[in-house]
Amino acid sequence: MSLDAKIDGARQLLREVLDRHGPRRVAVAWTGGKDSTLALTLWRGVLRDGAPGARPLALNLDTGCKFPEVLAFRDRLADEWGVEMHIARPDVAPGYPVAVDRAACCRDLKVTPLLLALRRLDVAVLVTGIRRDEHPDRAARPAREPVAEPPHLRVHPVLDFTEMDVWAATMQLGLPHCELYGRGYRSLGCMPCTLPPEMAGDAGQGAGGERAGRAADKEAVLASLHALGYF
Incomplete structure (x- = not known):
């Protein structure tokens, strides 16, 4: 499928x-990374055409x-x-022990705040920037993913894009x-769990590919985090 078709x-x-x-x-789950920025862009365009004036x-x-750098870009x-x-x-x-137990850390610092915010904002649809090719746990995800608690639908518009597709669309x-991409980062997470890919091998992080700079033990439990409510 061509990029324009995607x-x-x-x-x-x-x-x-x-x-x-x-x-x-x-709501768009916007991290400040390239994928969710593309998803936000596409949603902005749809709003501009279908609901003029809506932010x-x-x-x-x-x-x-x-x-x-990510926070500055976001703001x-x-x-x-x-x-x-x-x-x-x-x-x-x-003094929370950041990144000591990475699964617990992601649950406490990401999943719990995410679910609370979805309830507080009464979100019916959460648009994400996840892609099939970035992690095995995401390979079989549907483009429309119902979530029971809190009840909402997750929609993944760039699910079938490749990393190259995202950059081509960008x-x-x-x-x-974000300027960090120009410094060799290919996937942006939290500072304790993210290194540029060229440094990841020496640090024992990741297993190659786009998310090679992410902490390997955190990547290994992404399916469990998804079951808890992460995207």
């Missing part, structure tokens, strides 16, 4: 979301361990694009991206 398919999926749910109960709603998980772009951004932060005690649509 973009058209993603837009059609989002148009169906808008037609069924309207603009106010749809895109973005939900951002700020674990307290994010790269300052600047949200302001430039008129994004209504809600930042979900964890409620943990000072260039084609003239989208900005």
